[in-house]
Amino acid sequence: MNTFKSHFVFTKKQRNGIFLWLTIIIAVQCFSFFNDFSSEEIPVNHKQLALFEKEMDSLRTVEIENRKPKIYPFNPNFITDYKGYTLGMTSVEINRLLQFRKQNKWVNSVKQFQQVTKVSDxxxxxxxxxxxxxEWVTNPKPKTYTKYTTKSDSDTPKTFQQKIDLNTATASQLQKVRGIGEAYSNRIVKYRDKQNGFIADVQLQEVYGLKPEVITRITNEFTVKTPKAIDKVSVNKATRDQLVNIPYIDYEVAHQIMEQRVLRDGFQSIEELTKVKGFPVKKIEIIKLYLTLN
Structure with missing residues (x-):
């Protein structure tokens, strides 16, 4: 009981402190009651506010544009699934382009791209x-060979006497044939000089890049009149070392030729060589230049 009572017994110093604390509380309450602390209306410059909002909108628009994926120049033939998606194409439109490219076809214009993919305008x-x-699509180079000759000049065969000797023809003369430019004419002359002259017209097939139709146009204008002299090898008597000196015949083919020669009791024609195992059939016309039956 005495303990409970001790909580309500204060010293003089404590009572003065309590009295001071109550006074302060009452004073603060009175001050709050008699004074209006409501916020005063702040004047607003609506013109400046509008300018500020406009500037913020511009900055926001710039930021949105900067976050968008940037598009750089590209070849539409190589659009991938991801690239098409970033461009805004649907999966169906992308697949149309991919299927078109699988056919080894190329899109060469904006109009053709829309025809293939069917994208919206x-x-x-x-x-x-x-x-x-x-570059070859946007700025195709004009065909320069037309200024040298007409179709009748190189597509109509000439007589043997009218033709130019292929072993003495110059690069500029060869360029008069439709389909032969500076590169091809120099390549023909370089091959001829390396072989010390052509043996026959068929050797034009050995010049890299010449198409059959171009070779035909060349031989309509040119032919070998002074063939290079060579010592032909008898296919029925040649040794292995003699055979391997012939273009496109290696030791294995030479061995097979000699075996077949024994089995056949000699070859009756050069064309029979095409039956030999491993023989380069596509080069028979070239190989025939170096062989004889006897």
Missing amino acids: SLLNKISPFFKFP
């Missing part, structure tokens, strides 16, 4: 300025 107008086609 709005999307096409958005992405087509970034299309970058190869």
Whole structure:
């Protein structure tokens, strides 16, 4: 009981402190009651506020544009699934392009791109300025051979006397044939000089890059009139070392030729060599230049 009572017994110093604390509380309450602390209306410059909001909108727009994926010039033939998705194409449109490319076909214009993919005009107008086609598509070089000759000049065969000797023809003369430019004419002359002259017209097949139709046009204008002299080898008597000196015949083929020669009791024609195992059949016309039956 005395303990409970001790909680309500204060010293003089404590009572003065309590009295002071109550006074302060009452004073603060009175001050709050008699004074209005409501916020005063702050004047707003609506013109400046509008300018500020406009500037913030511009900065926000710039930030949005900066976050968008940037599009750089590209060849539309190589659009991948991801690239097409970033451009805004649907999966169906992308697949149409991929299927078209699987056929080893190429898109060479904006119009053809839309025909293949069937994209909308709005999307096409958005992405087509970034299309970058190869130089040979956008700026094709004019065919220069037309200024040298006409079709009748090289497609109509001439007589043997009218033709120019292929072993003495110059590069500039060869360029008069449709389909022969500076590179091909120099390549023919270089091959001829390396072989110390042509043996026959068929050796034009050995010049890299010449197509059959171009070779035909060349032989309509040129032919070998002074063939290089060679010592032909008898296919029925040649040794292995003699056979391997012939173009396109290696030791294995030479061995097979000699075995077949024994089994056949000699070859009756050069064409029978095509039955020999491993023989380069496609080069028979070249090989025949170096062989004889006897």
